[in-house]
Amino acid sequence: MAHNIITKIGQLCNYLQDPIHVARFQQICGVSGTFSRNPAETIEVERAGLHNSSISHIQGGHEKCTVNGGEGEKTKSLRQREVTSPGNSLKQEGVDNASQNGAVVTPAGKTAGNSGSGCRLARSSDVGVRDLTENGPSGVNGSRVDCTSETPDERISEDPGPSKTTVKPLRKNSLTGDVGQEFLIENKFLYYLFTLGTELGNELFYITFFPFIIWNVDAYVSRRLIAVWVWVMYLGQSTKDVIRLSRPASPPVVKVEMFYNSEYSMPSTHAMSGTAIPFSLLLLTYGRWEYPFMLGFTLAMCWCVLVCISRIYMGMHSILDVIAGFLYSLLILVVFQPALDLIDNFNLTYRYAPLIIISLHLGMGLFSFTLDTWSTSRGDTAQILGTGAGVALASHLNHYLGLMPDPPLDQLPLSPPPLSASLLAVAMLRMCLGVLMLLAIRALMKAITIPLACRISGIPSGDVRKARQHMEVELPYRYIVYSMVGFSTLFLVPQLFRYLQLSC
Known part of the structure; x- marks a missing residue:
């Protein structure tokens, strides 16, 4: 009995810790990253990609990914923390894109830090939930993924639209100096209220x-x-x-x-x-x-x-x-x-x-x-x-x-x-x-x-x-x-x- 209660509490904690809930709340409040039109689609592809050998995660390399018509880039970022030891050397920890802090996706056509990352997905009207969850003959759970090399200059920028405002994150990271990537807001009232x-x-x-x-x-x-x-x-x-x-x-x-x-x-x-x-x-x-x-x-x-x-x-x-x-x-x-x-x-x-x-x-x-x-x-x-x-x-x-x-x-x-x-x-x-x-x-x-x-x-x-x-x-x-x-x-x-x- 006690073991079942502990198991259920653990499952609840894992559920509440899932970043997809944060992304969905942000989307409801009118916040969207320039790395994706739909945060729910992004994490589904990221999770599936972790188990699919057709997508290679090469540190420092870039891949152009076409997912049902959307395109962008994926890379692995490094979370840097200073070590207070003689010489003040840097301690770098590799972080997986979908599971650790510090995985950063740059806006299309721009870079944040060293190199950008992330797949730009199609709109929700173009990519249905069924496409992302059902297994197909090829690709990531049935979605079409084509990867070719691409230089930063060849990225396609995302048009924010007349009802959206592009802004930068509040203050840069005081540890790494990272200023973050631009994002889009549709509801200015909520943005200023939560600020x-x-x-x-x-x-x-x-x-x-x-x-x-x-x-x-x-x-x-x-x-x-x-x-x-x-x-x-x-x-x-x-x-x-x-x-x-x-x-x-x-x-x-x-x-x-x-x-x-x-x-x-x-x-x-x-x-x-x-x-x-x-x-x-x-x-x-x-x-x-x-x-x-x-x-x-x-x-x-x-x-x-x-x-x-x-x-x-x-x-x-x-x-x-x-x-x-x-x-x-x-x-x-x-x-x-x-x-x-x-x-x-x-x-x-x-x-x-x-x-x-x-x-x-x-x-x-x-x-x-x-x-x-x-x-x-x-x-x-x-x-x-x-x-x-x-x-x-x-x-x-x-x-x-x-x-x-x-x-x-x-x-x-x-x-x-x-x-x-x-x-x-x-x-x-x-x-x-x-x-x-x-x-x-x-x-x-x-x-x-x-x-x-x-x-x-x-x-x-x-x-x-x-x-x-x-x-x-x-x-x-x-x-x-x-x-x-x-x-x-x-x-x-x-x-x-x-x-x-x-x-x-």
Whole structure:
């Protein structure tokens, strides 16, 4: 009985992990890759081609494939990850087109990276499902496949049509420098909506949202919210590097975003933060501030759903990754939420709290850096831990100096102030001055810490991107820089506001 349950769970996980579901969702939302008119047809041919000897996969070579009237190219791509060893050599891992992350298909008539790949298929009106699933006398499951050599100049470009817009992926991959291939969008509203959703889990959002809560709403809530965020993100990033599950294969998935493409996939840390932040905010503010519970719950649910679905739309995660991230985050909240009072009181009142916090976060960073070869997730982990340490240190100093005291319990629940032009103007002024100060501090600390870390560790600093792939550089650089950003957010910037008489 138990064995059958485990088998069914495994089958369900495999089903939810299938990239074809991501490709179909993208197609429904109006996203199509220039490598294919129909993602469903692409993966069927890719799967069949893996078992058919008539199609040879020669690394670095090109083949012109005609599949029932459509034509294009197929190749095997390499996923490159930097290894933090002497000499900073590259570790290259071959990846199958239909099963591993990094299989890239270039648009017809263009190249992405080194060489393009992928078969351009006929429209669904020309190629029926029956043609792709029934065995025939020759070819791939009955479909006609002719392969001849072709040069890139001989490729046939795909006309996007008047109702489609050709765009590039969001930001290039910070590990490989890959900018990705162009893709087509038919629904601009969904494109911008899900772009907003995915930005709710990126650095630009964090560096504006958390300071806004601290400077304009409630420092008490922000301290605890950041503590939850740090633990959720740290556990999520570390779990990725333990499980090491690749991102959805492309094709059939269209990579609408490229920045995190070199990281592992399970669980989705965007889904984790998109669950932890809004629901923690609800738990921390309800009863402390006066507002209808259903309003707060609805906003939190919309936030969570938007972030989770956006990761599928972007082609960064499978359905399984998103569900796992959502459930994992809920589990962490159930365990962590009751301990928030104890943790916050420890940060504020215990004499040696700053030393313990800094040492603990640094040790956690060292542990995460030993889990895998270099990727963007390791730098993000150090960045998150540094921010948490800086905020905790500022909280302790504020309490010791009697600055930014929490309102007494007899004043709760707090009432939101009435909106007015003057209130909005002061809030916007705080945000502008504060964020500019944080960006200046971050830039200054980067300019100091990267060369200093390179000098101490004996690593050449000429190529900053390559130097940062060494643990000896990236861990102290990220940790120190963002510790200072977190400390400034809760201590230095509020002191500036107090001096300028802009305090709440």
